[in-house]
Amino acid sequence: MSEPIRVLVSGGERRVDTGTPAGEALEAGTGVVAARVGGELRDLDHRLHDGDTVEPVTADQPEGRSVVRHSAAHVLAQAVQELFPEARLGIGPPIENGFYYDFDVPRPFTPEDLGRIESTMRRIVKERQRFSRRPVTEAEARAELADEPYKLELIGLKRGGTDEDGSAVEVGGGELTIYDNLRRDGTTAWKDLCRGPHVPTTRDIPAFRLTRVAAAYWRGSEDNPQLQRIYGTAWESKEALRAHLDMLAEAEKRDHRRLGAELDLFSFPEEIGSGLAVWHPRGGIVRRVMEEYSRRRHEAAGYEFVYTPHLSKEALFQTSGHLQWYAEAMYPPMELDQGHRYYLKPMNCPMHMMIFRSRGRSYRELPLRLFEFGTVYRYEKSGVVHGLTRARGFTQDDSHIFCTPEQLADELASLLDFVVGLLRDYGLTEFTAELSTRPEKFVGEVEDWDAAEAALEAAIERAGLPYEVAEGEGAFYAPKIDVHVRDAIGRRWQLSTLQVDLQFPDRFDLEYQAADGTRRRPSVIHRALFGSEERFFGILLEHYAGAFPAWLAPVQVVGIPIGDAHVPHLEDVAARLREHGIRVEVDASPDRMQKKIRTAQKQKVPYMLIAGDDDVARSAVSFRYRDGSQKNGVPVDEAVAEIVDAVERRLPA
RNA sequence: GCCGGCGUGGCGCAAUCGGCAGCGCACCUGUCUUGUAAACAGGUGGUUAGGGGUUCGAGUCCCCUCGCCGGCUCCA
Numbered sequence: 001m002s003e004p005i006r007v008l009v010s011g012g013e014r015r016v017d018t019g020t021p022a023g024e025a026l027e028a029g030t031g032v033v034a035a036r037v038g039g040e041l042r043d044l045d046h047r048l049h050d051g052d053t054v055e056p057v058t059a060d061q062p063e064g065r066s067v068v069r070h071s072a073a074h075v076l077a078q079a080v081q082e083l084f085p086e087a088r089l090g091i092g093p094p095i096e097n098g099f100y101y102d103f104d105v106p107r108p109f110t111p112e113d114l115g116r117i118e119s120t121m122r123r124i125v126k127e128r129q130r131f132s133r134r135p136v137t138e139a140e141a142r143a144e145l146a147d148e149p150y151k152l153e154l155i156g157l158k159r160g161g162t163d164e165d166g167s168a169v170e171v172g173g174g175e176l177t178i179y180d181n182l183r184r185d186g187t188t189a190w191k192d193l194c195r196g197p198h199v200p201t202t203r204d205i206p207a208f209r210l211t212r213v214a215a216a217y218w219r220g221s222e223d224n225p226q227l228q229r230i231y232g233t234a235w236e237s238k239e240a241l242r243a244h245l246d247m248l249a250e251a252e253k254r255d256h257r258r259l260g261a262e263l264d265l266f267s268f269p270e271e272i273g274s275g276l277a278v279w280h281p282r283g284g285i286v287r288r289v290m291e292e293y294s295r296r297r298h299e300a301a302g303y304e305f306v307y308t309p310h311l312s313k314e315a316l317f318q319t320s321g322h323l324q325w326y327a328e329a330m331y332p333p334m335e336l337d338q339g340h341r342y343y344l345k346p347m348n349c350p351m352h353m354m355i356f357r358s359r360g361r362s363y364r365e366l367p368l369r370l371f372e373f374g375t376v377y378r379y380e381k382s383g384v385v386h387g388l389t390r391a392r393g394f395t396q397d398d399s400h401i402f403c404t405p406e407q408l409a410d411e412l413a414s415l416l417d418f419v420v421g422l423l424r425d426y427g428l429t430e431f432t433a434e435l436s437t438r439p440e441k442f443v444g445e446v447e448d449w450d451a452a453e454a455a456l457e458a459a460i461e462r463a464g465l466p467y468e469v470a471e472g473e474g475a476f477y478a479p480k481i482d483v484h485v486r487d488a489i490g491r492r493w494q495l496s497t498l499q500v501d502l503q504f505p506d507r508f509d510l511e512y513q514a515a516d517g518t519r520r521r522p523s524v525i526h527r528a529l530f531g532s533e534e535r536f537f538g539i540l541l542e543h544y545a546g547a548f549p550a551w552l553a554p555v556q557v558v559g560i561p562i563g564d565a566h567v568p569h570l571e572d573v574a575a576r577l578r579e580h581g582i583r584v585e586v587d588a589s590p591d592r593m594q595k596k597i598r599t600a601q602k603q604k605v606p607y608m609l610i611a612g613d614d615d616v617a618r619s620a621v622s623f624r625y626r627d628g629s630q631k632n633g634v635p636v637d638e639a640v641a642e643i644v645d646a647v648e649r650r651l652p653a
Numbered sequence: 654g655c656c657g658g659c660g661u662g663g664c665g666c667a668a669u670c671g672g673c674a675g676c677g678c679a680c681c682u683g684u685c686u687u688g689u690a691a692a693c694a695g696g697u698g699g700u701u702a703g704g705g706g707u708u709c710g711a712g713u714c715c716c717c718u719c720g721c722c723g724g725c726u727c728c729a
Contacts, residue, residue: 108657111658212723213656222654222655227725229725231723231724274720320729326729329728380727381727381728383656383727499729563686592691594687595690608689611688622689630689632688
C-alpha cells in the first residue's frame with residue numbers, strides 16, 4: 001500500500017497516489033503531476049488542465065480552505081449543542097464550498113433556528129477559542145463520548161471506512177484524537193472526536209454563512225434514521241465568501257426552469273404530470289436546430305437512423321433484464337386482453353437489439369451504427385424530479401454500435417473524438433472523462449471486462465482528455481466512460497456516456513458470420529452524447545444564461561423601426577435574411593422604439609436591426625448587438641452577410 | 654420514497670389578530686409617431702392548487718390529495 005501525496009493544483013487540494021510506498025518530490029509546471037520515484041519521474045494522474053499550477057503540500061501544512069471549513073463545522077456543532085443540549089452529533093466534514101454537520105434532534109431545525117445558531121457561531125468565533133489536539137486511547141474516547149452514540153459507532157468502524165462522500169470517516173487508522181475547544185482561561189468549551197487538522201483558533205475562520213438545513217440519512221443509507229443536516233459555506237476571506245454568494249445568485253438567475261418561463265421555451269403543466277415537459281415554439285426551434293445539426297454530423301460519421309416504438313410487450317424487457325433490475329423505476333404496465341402486458345420503454349437498447357437480430361448479419365456490415373432520438377419514460381422517484389435535467393419523459397440521442405471484438409478499440413477511440421468534437425460545436429470547451437471499471441457484482445467474463453476497460457482507457461488517452469478512474473463504479477453490465485463538461489460559471493455536469501455492453505450480446509444471443517464462416521458474438525457499444533435532449537438543452541440554457549449563440553437562438557434578428565414608415569424597409573431586409581434561413585421578426589407593434597429594444601434585449605435576441613429615415617435613405621440598417629454595442633448605417637448587403645456568416649460558422653456571439 | 658418548506662390572475666408580489674382579495678408587469682382598447690433598455694390613459698382577467706373540516710365568518714387554523722422548492726437516497 002502506498003500513501004497518497006497531497007498537492008495543491010491551482011490552489012485546490014488533491015490527493016495523488018504515487019503507486020509506491022515512498023513517493024517523493026513532486027514536479028510542477030508542465031501540466032503533469034509527477035513523482036520522483038527512485039530517480040524516475042512518473043505521471044501520477046490524468047486530471048490536470050493546461051495552465052494548472054502544481055505545488056506540494058506537506059502533512060503539517062494542509063490546504064487552507066478545507067481546514068477553515070472543517071473548523072467552521074466544529075463551531076457549528078458547538079453552537080448547536082449550546083442552544084440544543086439534547087442534540088447528538090453525527091459527522092461534520094468539509095465539502096466543496098463549505099461544510100455541514102449532522103445532528104440527531106427531537107424536532108427539525110427551522111429557518112429561525114438557523115439565524116440563532118449563526119449568531120451563536122459568530123460569538124464563538126469572537127471568543128478566539130483554541131483548537132487543541134489530544135491523542136486518546138479507544139477506551140478513553142468511549143468514556144468521554146459516552147453520550148454520543150453516533151461517535152461511538154464511528155469509533156467501532158474499521159480502518160478504511162468511508163462516509164457517503166467517499167472520504168475517510170473522521171476516525172481512521174490506529175490513533176484516535178479529540179479536539180478540544182479551549183477558552184482563553186483554559187477551560188474546555190466543547191470537544192469532538194476528530195482527525196483534524198484545524199485552524200489555530202476560532203478567530204481564524206474569516207468568513208462563513210449557514211445556508212440551509214435538510215435531512216440526511218445517517219451514514220448515507222436509506223435504511224438508517226435521518227439526521228438533520230445544517231449546511232454552511234466558509235472561506236478564507238470575506239471577498240471569497242462574497243464571490244461565492246455572487247456565483248450562487250448568478251446560478252439562480254440562470255436557472256433553466258426560470259429562463260424556460262421567461263423566454264417562453266417550455267413548461268411542465270401540472271395537468272400532464274410531474275417531470276413531463278411540453279416544448280413551446282421557441283424552445284422547439286432550439287431543439288430542432290440542435291437535432292438537425294447532430295443528425296448531420298452523425299450522418300457524416302457513418303450512422304444510420306432508426307425509429308422504434310415507445311412501448312413493448314413485457315417479454316422484451318424480461319430478456320433485456322430491465323424488469324429484473326429496474327422494474328420499480330418503470331411506469332407500471334398496461335394490462336391488455338389475455339394477460340398481455342405492455343410497458344413504456346425506459347431505454348432504447350432492446351429495440352435496437354431487435355433491429356440487429358432481424359436478419360442474419362455479416363462481418364462485412366460491421367461496424368453497424370444505429371442512431372435514434374429515442375423517447376423513453378422512467379418513473380423517477382417523486383423527490384428527484386428536477387426541471388429538464390431530471391425528467392420522467394425524455395429523449396436520448398441514443399446509439400448502439402455493433403462491431404467485431406477486433407474493431408472495438410478503434411471504434412471507441414474515434415467515437416470519443418466524435419463525441420467531444422460535437423460537444424465543442426455547441427460551445428462547450430472544458431472536458432474531463434471518468435473511467436468506471438468493473439464493480440463487485442458484474443455479469444460476463446473478467447477477460448472481457450479487462451479488454452473493454454483497456455480499450456476505453458486507450459480511447460481517452462488518444463483523445464487527450466484529462467481523466468480519473470472510478471474503480472468499481474461501472475454498471476453491472478458495462479464499464480464506461482462518462483464525459484463531464486465545465487460550464488460558464490464553473491459547474492461540472494456529466495453529459496455523454498460510452499459503455500461497452502457485456503450483457504446484451506449474450507442475453508439477445510447476437511451473432512454475425514465471420515470471414516471464416518463461423519458465427520461470432522459482436523461487441524456492442526452503447527452511447528448517448530447529449531445524454532438526453534432535455535437535459536442537454538437545460539445545461540446549455542444555463543451555460544449561456546439564455547443568450548444562445550446566434551445559430552441556436554430561437555429568434556436571431558429583430559427588426560426595430562423607429563416609426564411606422566420604416567416598417568416596409570425592415571420587412572425587405574427581413575425577407576432577404578429569410579432567404580438564407582435566418583429567423584427574423586419585425587416588431588411592428590405600437591410600442592416605442594426604446595421599448596422594443598428593451599423587449600428584444602430581455603428575450604436575448606442576438607441582433608437588433610434598427611431603421612429610421614437615415615437608414616432608409618441610404619438603404620442601410622443600424623445594429624444593436626446583444627451586448628449593447630452598436631454599429632450605425634450598415635449597408636443592407638453587408639448587414640445580411642455579417643449575420644449569415646455568423647450563423648453559418650456557428651460563432652459564439 | 655424520506656425530512657423540511659411552499660402553493661394568491663400568465664409572471665413577480667401584497668393582504669395587521671380569522672373580518673370587503675389588492676399592486677406592478679404581461680394582455681386588450683384608445684391617444685401619441687418615436688434614433689439604441691419601460692410614452693400616456695382606460696380596461697379584461699382570481700371559487701386564493703383541489704377536496705374535506707373548525708368557525709357567525711377561512712387566502713389566513715386543522716386533515717387528505719396534487720404540484721413545486723431545498724436536501725438525502727436513487728439515476729440502467
